[in-house]
Amino acid sequence: MKIVSIFSGVGGIDCGFKSAGFDTVFANDNWPVACESFGLNYPSAEVYCGSIADVDFRAVKEKYGTIDGLVGGPPCPPFSKSRFYRTEKKRGIEDEAGFLTVSNYFRALEELDPRFFFFENVAGFVFKPHAAALEFVKERSEALGYKITYKVVNAANFGVPQLRQRFICIGVKKDMPDFIFPQETHCEGGSDDKLPWVTCGDILNDIDFDLPEDESKRAGSKHKELLPLIPPGDNYLFFTAERGYPNPIFKWRSRYWSFLLKLSPQKPSWTIQASFSNNMGPFHWKNRFLRIQEIQRIQSFPDDYIFTGKFSDQWRQIGNAVPPRLVEILAQQIKTQYFN
Template sequence: MRNKVLSLFSGCGGLDLGFKKAGFHTIMATDVWDVACKSLELNNVADEVICGDVRELDLKKYKGKVDVVIGGPPCPPYSQTRHYLVDKVGGFQDEKAGFAVPEYFRAIKEILPKMFLFENVDGFTFKTYKEPMEFVQEQAETLGYNITYKVVNAANYGVPQTRKRFICVGLKKEIGSFEFPKETHSEKGENGTKTWVTCGDVMSDIDTITEEEKLQRPGSKDYELLLQIPPGENYLYFTEKRGHPNPLFKWKSRYWTFLLKLTPDRPSWTIQASFSNNQGPFHWRNRFLRIEEIKRIQTFDDDYKLAGDFKEQWRQVGNAVPPQLAFAFAEQIKKYL
């Protein structure tokens, strides 16, 4: 009998796909965005897909029916970019998503699963967000869970992307304490691990550029600069510190992703949730990435269906937990059930 999962803040189903491949069965998945819910339905992610505000869900009815609760509450309240938005407050005070982490733990309180997996951006651990981190610890203790947490790099689990994420796993105290799955990859393949999976490894068979793509101008007004940037570099290539003879930018004066270009020789940097004309990563052939490419960078199957237009599909993939990362944790979680 397969272990049963309830999925919150499911997005297009990255966590769910990883757990499904590890033999779990999702009985309910939910998201507030109708486009993401359509993707969940297109891929038969769960027995039931509920599209709506998590605050309005009756979760008590799932008590005793679920082994694991999984979910990644919306991350903007805890992102690094929030530090640059002086007119916006982060954490629990965020006007759009500050409620999400407390709602996640309302679910834990009302369902009392054997285990839970909570995912967010690495910024969740910053001292700036002391209140949410303490809340997670207090809730786990009150509800009778041992928690294990740290920031992991998805590339160390075979994902072709150096994507850092906060993962917290809770086990009912009578079960024990969770041990994180052993990392399978590293940058140089040290200590018995494989070397990181690179962009070239997963994109070489579609390393082309169409006539239509040649007419596009990634980087917008800075397109000509993008053409000069070597693969694996960004706008810092044009700084005095990097030895450029005619510096155009001051050191760290822009977002890291400004004019960022992939290289086939290493994993991608984090795929962002919003598509941009001048924020990368861009392809080393000086073009925008395709949806099929960011799906591979995020380890979605090629035939995984996405609802919506181009930008909506990009947002879904960029927001997702890489299924390969989810699979590694799901395989480890099985050992405790």
């Protein structure tokens, strides 16, 4: 079962599909660091590092034969919630980068003509301000002979130790049965038919990094003295009048949610962002930065997965990825429905 991967990054989607038995034969990204990491993790795949606009997917198909699936998540900033507040920037496919990436996804689909495609993006892709982007996906899928099923899923509900919502769209040829999303396997607290969420304590308690940190780079930056006072699972709102703090330090909802955000060992992590910051969490409940090995596990990458580059590059590769465990479950569902 051969797939082509675009906007591949470090290969989170590919990792999930590989675990389900698929083989990436060609991948594309324009960030050299991510391309290097991808190549080390998938040595048998051809990796083209450059603009997707320069890729001739007909030539890829001619070289590798029938392609079963196209997978990828066009870069998400134009479709993110934060773009609602960045009024100086255009949204969705009105943004030049947003249109370039999404339109080239469907150019790849047209030229490869696979049996299915896997399209991933931020949950904001379904928000009303981005209606034009979702309509574009629907129209192009229809025009190319595919019917789609889409849903916003929470990775934590599929065994990933992270509250991470993603828009997932599966397209299949019109003569194939409709794709049916797999049932969720986990929920908060568990239930008669679901397991409890996997927590940070479940996956991180065997990692011990209690080493002294550089005083100039301590977690919390100039507010580093406040971080130890915040209970695990809380953030800067702990220091507001609304939460009963006797001498309020911050105003209610005056900062990003992740400001001084601390993990709880009894809960999944919040979304791991692509950018590393000295005062934006999540931080470890032991009042320190998370390490690469830790966010790697939070994203459900295998421990032996390779990330190249400096610390911030590795963090960005992991934060940009789709959790492989979530993708594996979806890929297994595709395999069961269409390849067995």
